[in-house]
Amino acid sequence: MFAIFLLCLVGFTVAQQPKPCTTPPQWEANVFDSNDQSRFRVRGRLSYDANNHRERLVEEVEVGSEDNFYDVIALFDLQMEFVYDFKARNCTRRPLTRPWRDFGIRPDARSFGEAYVGTSAVPGLGLLVTLWGGNHTTPSNDTVRTFGTWTYHACLPVSVISHSSQYGRSQTSFFDIVAGISDPNVFIPRPECLTEKEYAMRHVLFGAQGKKMKK
Structure with missing residues (x-):
């Protein structure tokens, strides 16, 4: 009888364990990101799309006493990143090697x-x-x-x-979150980042079906 009671108690306890809630897959927010080891701080506006593993951050980056301003589009499924430098007025295209950063709660948390x-x-x-x-x-x-x-x-x-x-x-804080993506073209790189042919096909290459683009 006591063994049955213990089994019931264990089952009740397991059943009471809270489960992670589900974060909306698409939203926009102001963010503040800092890393002690790299001594950098980032302030900007983030567009976040977990459905297609992409993000855009219009940011001010502070490294030591120097400030820089960038428009960064990271397309994780394409393993490609576009970085527009507002000061230099140029764009850099580079391979994206860092893993996708999911801001939802991990299932095993x-x-x-x-x-x-x-x-x-x-x-x-x-x-x-x-x-x-x-x-x-x-x-x-x-x-x-x-x-x-x-x-x-x-x-x-x-x-x-x-x-x-x-x-x-590192620590990331979020403010003024708005559900959804306000501009459907927010993940399309600037003209300075693309060839003339790519820009003509930008909606096909960088929309939800952007995986068609060559890496």
């Missing part, structure tokens, strides 16, 4: 409960968030430890902190 950003004492003065963390190994065999917060409602990212021996500690 551990729950650390819920908390209010601000206060729950007065209605409207706090934001209820969920806390998740865990470890994962990258394709380059680097172990990354992460801890992040997402809104309880809608599962939008608030902040994500990660640490690894290869990249050090």
Whole structure:
């Protein structure tokens, strides 16, 4: 009888384990990204598309005492990145070797409960968030430890902190998130980044079917 009770108790406990919510696949937000090891800080507007593994960031990059301004389109399925330098007024096309950075909660993440950003004492003065963390190994065999917060409602990212021996500690914070992509052409590179032929076919090459383009 006692053994049956223990089995029931274990089953109840497992059933109560919280499951990660699902972050919307497409959204735009202001972001602040910093890395202690590289001594850089990034502020910009991010367009994020998890359906097609692509992102665009119009950013100000601070490295030490120097500021630079870029428009970066990263197309992960094509393994291609376009970087437009506002100061130099030129565009660089380069292979994209870093892995896709998913800002949703990993399925194997551990729950650390819920908390209010601000206060729950007065209605409207706090934001209820969920806390998740865990470890994962990258394709380059680097172990990354992460801890992040997402809104309880809608599962939008608030902040994500990660640490690894290869990249050090980095933190990304999100503000003013808007669901969806406001401009369907936001992932099409600037004319300076493309050949005349590529720009004429830009909607075919860099739309949802952009995998047709040669790497």
